[in-house]
Amino acid sequence: MASSKPSPLALKEPEAERRPGDNEAIASLVNSVADTAAPDMIASEPPSSKRLVVDAQNISLTFDTADGRVDALSNVSLQIVEGEFVSFIGPSGCGKTTMLRVIADLQRPSAGALLVNGMSAENARLARSYGYVFQAPALFPWRTIEKNLKLPLEIMGFSEIDQQQRVERYLSLVNLTGFERKFPWQLSGGMQQRVSIARALSFDPALLLMDEPFGALDEIVRDHLNEQLLQLWKSTEKTVLFVTHSIPEAVFLSTKVVVMSPRPGRIIDIIDCDFPRDRSLEIRETPEFLRIAQRVRVGLRAGHSYDE
Amino acid sequence: MRHPWVERYAPLATTVLVLIAIWYIAAIAMNLSLVRDAFEREETAYTLTDLISGTLSAERPLLPAPHQVAAAVYDSVFGYPPLAPRSLVYHSLVTLTATLLGFVLGALLGIVLALMIVHSRVLERSLMPWIICSQMVPILALAPIFIVVLGALGLHGLLPKSIISAYLCFFPIAIGMVKGFTSSEPQQIELMRTWSATSRQMLWKLRWPSAVPYLFASLKVAITISLIGAIVAELPTGAEAGIGARLLAGSYYGQTIQIWAALVASAVLASGLIGIVGLVERGVARRMGAH
Amino acid sequence: MDPRKLRLGFLFAAGAIVLALLLPSGPRSPSLLPSPAIWQTTACAGLLFLCAAWMANARATAFGLAGITLAGGATLAMLRDPAIAGSAGTGFWMIVIAVWLAAALCVVNLAAMRPLRTDRQNILNILVPLLFGAVVFYLWEVGVRGFGVPPVLLPSPSAAAAKFASSLPTLCTDFVQTFVRGVLIGYAIGCGAGLLVAILAHRYAFLGRGLLPLGNFFSALPLVGIAPIMVMWFGFDWPSKAAVVALVTFFPMLVNALAGLSASGHIERDLMRSYAANHSQSLSKLYLPAAMPFIFNALKINATLALIGAIVAEFFGTPTQGIGFRISTEAGRMAIDMVWAEIALAALAGMGFYGLVALAERATTFWHPSYRT
Numbered sequence: 001m002a003s004s005k006p007s008p009l010a011l012k013e014p015e016a017e018r019r020p021g022d023n024e025a026i027a028s029l030v031n032s033v034a035d036t037a038a039p040d041m042i043a044s045e046p047p048s049s050k051r052l053v054v055d056a057q058n059i060s061l062t063f064d065t066a067d068g069r070v071d072a073l074s075n076v077s078l079q080i081v082e083g084e085f086v087s088f089i090g091p092s093g094c095g096k097t098t099m100l101r102v103i104a105d106l107q108r109p110s111a112g113a114l115l116v117n118g119m120s121a122e123n124a125r126l127a128r129s130y131g132y133v134f135q136a137p138a139l140f141p142w143r144t145i146e147k148n149l150k151l152p153l154e155i156m157g158f159s160e161i162d163q164q165q166r167v168e169r170y171l172s173l174v175n176l177t178g179f180e181r182k183f184p185w186q187l188s189g190g191m192q193q194r195v196s197i198a199r200a201l202s203f204d205p206a207l208l209l210m211d212e213p214f215g216a217l218d219e220i221v222r223d224h225l226n227e228q229l230l231q232l233w234k235s236t237e238k239t240v241l242f243v244t245h246s247i248p249e250a251v252f253l254s255t256k257v258v259v260m261s262p263r264p265g266r267i268i269d270i271i272d273c274d275f276p277r278d279r280s281l282e283i284r285e286t287p288e289f290l291r292i293a294q295r296v297r298v299g300l301r302a303g304h305s306y307d308e
Numbered sequence: 309m310r311h312p313w314v315e316r317y318a319p320l321a322t323t324v325l326v327l328i329a330i331w332y333i334a335a336i337a338m339n340l341s342l343v344r345d346a347f348e349r350e351e352t353a354y355t356l357t358d359l360i361s362g363t364l365s366a367e368r369p370l371l372p373a374p375h376q377v378a379a380a381v382y383d384s385v386f387g388y389p390p391l392a393p394r395s396l397v398y399h400s401l402v403t404l405t406a407t408l409l410g411f412v413l414g415a416l417l418g419i420v421l422a423l424m425i426v427h428s429r430v431l432e433r434s435l436m437p438w439i440i441c442s443q444m445v446p447i448l449a450l451a452p453i454f455i456v457v458l459g460a461l462g463l464h465g466l467l468p469k470s471i472i473s474a475y476l477c478f479f480p481i482a483i484g485m486v487k488g489f490t491s492s493e494p495q496q497i498e499l500m501r502t503w504s505a506t507s508r509q510m511l512w513k514l515r516w517p518s519a520v521p522y523l524f525a526s527l528k529v530a531i532t533i534s535l536i537g538a539i540v541a542e543l544p545t546g547a548e549a550g551i552g553a554r555l556l557a558g559s560y561y562g563q564t565i566q567i568w569a570a571l572v573a574s575a576v577l578a579s580g581l582i583g584i585v586g587l588v589e590r591g592v593a594r595r596m597g598a599h
Numbered sequence: 600m601d602p603r604k605l606r607l608g609f610l611f612a613a614g615a616i617v618l619a620l621l622l623p624s625g626p627r628s629p630s631l632l633p634s635p636a637i638w639q640t641t642a643c644a645g646l647l648f649l650c651a652a653w654m655a656n657a658r659a660t661a662f663g664l665a666g667i668t669l670a671g672g673a674t675l676a677m678l679r680d681p682a683i684a685g686s687a688g689t690g691f692w693m694i695v696i697a698v699w700l701a702a703a704l705c706v707v708n709l710a711a712m713r714p715l716r717t718d719r720q721n722i723l724n725i726l727v728p729l730l731f732g733a734v735v736f737y738l739w740e741v742g743v744r745g746f747g748v749p750p751v752l753l754p755s756p757s758a759a760a761a762k763f764a765s766s767l768p769t770l771c772t773d774f775v776q777t778f779v780r781g782v783l784i785g786y787a788i789g790c791g792a793g794l795l796v797a798i799l800a801h802r803y804a805f806l807g808r809g810l811l812p813l814g815n816f817f818s819a820l821p822l823v824g825i826a827p828i829m830v831m832w833f834g835f836d837w838p839s840k841a842a843v844v845a846l847v848t849f850f851p852m853l854v855n856a857l858a859g860l861s862a863s864g865h866i867e868r869d870l871m872r873s874y875a876a877n878h879s880q881s882l883s884k885l886y887l888p889a890a891m892p893f894i895f896n897a898l899k900i901n902a903t904l905a906l907i908g909a910i911v912a913e914f915f916g917t918p919t920q921g922i923g924f925r926i927s928t929e930a931g932r933m934a935i936d937m938v939w940a941e942i943a944l945a946a947l948a949g950m951g952f953y954g955l956v957a958l959a960e961r962a963t964t965f966w967h968p969s970y971r972t
Binding site: 101104105106125126127128130131132134135136138140141142151152154155156183185 | 866888
């Protein structure tokens, strides 16, 4: 496909940021089908005055299965600056969830160096530097919404008064004031997931790690929650790492999209999105949005994401 | 990389060895005063080793050592011809026949009742609550009545014991099978209806296959209850044969080791029966597509 | 139910009543006519059955039930006559058949009803088995007294109830000995120890992998056989029975609690790990609450096992009191009515104990999906 037509990415794009050497890098990627990307081509921006929240160098993770060794992650390097909203997109098995779990110290890499908030991943976890939102709300059914929000606060030793204030503040942030005494099964899936997000924020972590949080919800609810999540990000100014396999969702929410592909799990492309912070769902029909989405799709194809 | 067998069996083997070690220590500790008194009564001098070896080989110990029990079991099983009254094999067979007869009867009755309940709404609403209530009642306490009443009617030996065993295992099987027959998903039932399946076809092609896991689960429970029932049934009238009879005799005459040997026999029976049900279950499951 | 069959059924019942009024009800009394109260009641019952037959719909049940009460009461009153009791005549049995038929029709009718309101549904759920049970007890009563079955073989419910009422002091001491001392103490020790060991086995996976197969193995054994050994160690009195109960309840609790502690999903476990929670925090906030349904399952199973264990342990020998002791000795003496009274006591104790545990379960595990459907 690529060698006969000029790459669509060779067109001039005034809106999307271009890094020097990008065109050639992406075009060569698209053309070289069997290539495994060399790490230094995928370096992101040189660090600015903002501090590095995640600094990953050549992270690899292999494990043995009944069918042989699987390279879940292969030489993944990534740098994420404070305040960014970074989406990881790719098909199943590309390592995006694994990467998130490695950053969260829920899994140990086989090789590579990782610094989260300036310390090792394990110390970052022990210092409670991040809140994790899973694919399922994971609310405890024997606790009310209020008590569910207090769960991390109880473990981390916050005072009673502090706990109560945080519960009120974060429930209002996700627009669920008044549901304190309800039980999780009395709420819809979307509302439960909002509680889960509020719970992840309740102890003020520096990072928010989200693993396909809206995957189980229907499209309309998902759109609504996407808008709410952006509002949240604006008001709390956290760094968000967001795993998804929906291209529109990734492009809509992020300041940076990391495109990954499977077998072995690696980064194919890193795309900066420069939409204004105050975006609404309507930008999904603008040409710039479609061009970035197209670039994501090209990256996915280059990484054989659409093959069997 | 450890060998998978080591992974699987090391914890079990270690725990068993530790428990046997604890058993030996307990045997020494508990029989100590007995042995010491015996020595002092005979006014013989004794050393520590004498004491310890004495605790591990006492004739009527408070807690027999594992090797004593093993020796007693070995003697009772191989020391006499299988059908001799002192052979443990003989007593086990007596209890086993009552268990199996009661189990088969109870299982058949339980399944038939479950079928009737599933097909009749009236029976389900009037009978099921009573069956569930009966689970909370200590039915085993009825064993003596049964024995006495049936004895008054002239029935002795195998039949009353089997009736008690059947009665005990019939309820868990009925409940388990009702759950099993009603465990088919609504979507599967509706699918059968779109094919105009008759009630009979639904029974054989859908309900029975869905009920198989429940069948084997309740059969395992039922066979253990049946065994307990057969043992307990031997107690009231002082029966002369069977594991329960051996337990009773051992307790009357203070023959501790005999009691332990009978317990080992009942354990072997119980695990053997469950093992057989488990093997049948695995065979059926493999034929039904499980891996 | 098919209205024609319903009508036919009630007509048969009414017909049986008519026959009863004409046929002799005992070996010496020619018919019911001499005793006015009884034949009037019976005739009323017949009329009610006729009304039910005429209506032949769901409301016929009310008439049917009224008729059953009247006719049943009449037969029970008739049994007071020593001439009838023991050798009842065909007339008597006609009334019994009428009651039986009408009751069956009422049960079928009630069972087929599907009211929309849940409170009416709940009433029916209790009424149908209760009616069924009442009829069974009625038939038992008239059968035993009408046929003159020797009480040694099978006493009538009324005789058993009378014996129960008259032996309350003995029953009380037996209850305290077996239940309060043997069952409750053993149950507390066994379940408590099982839970503690399960928590340890969950914490130290090596221990868990070794204990779980052993726990499964011992759960299946006839552990009540250990009673004579416990008697040897703890004496004849209640401590040996409590020891048997403790042993019998230990293994099911161990197996179930271990399964429950391991039942938390891996997402919830990752969540606790992301909070850097230590093991005791995870235990109290995640593993134990999630294990409650399993623990209560074991508590319910153990409630019955404990009672059985205590009673059977008493079969092996006990001082002078206890339910098991009383059953075995009275059975040996052929005082079957006392045995039935003790069995009724054991049944009440068993159901009460199980019911209390079930109530506690509902209060603690109200959140479980099985309560919400």
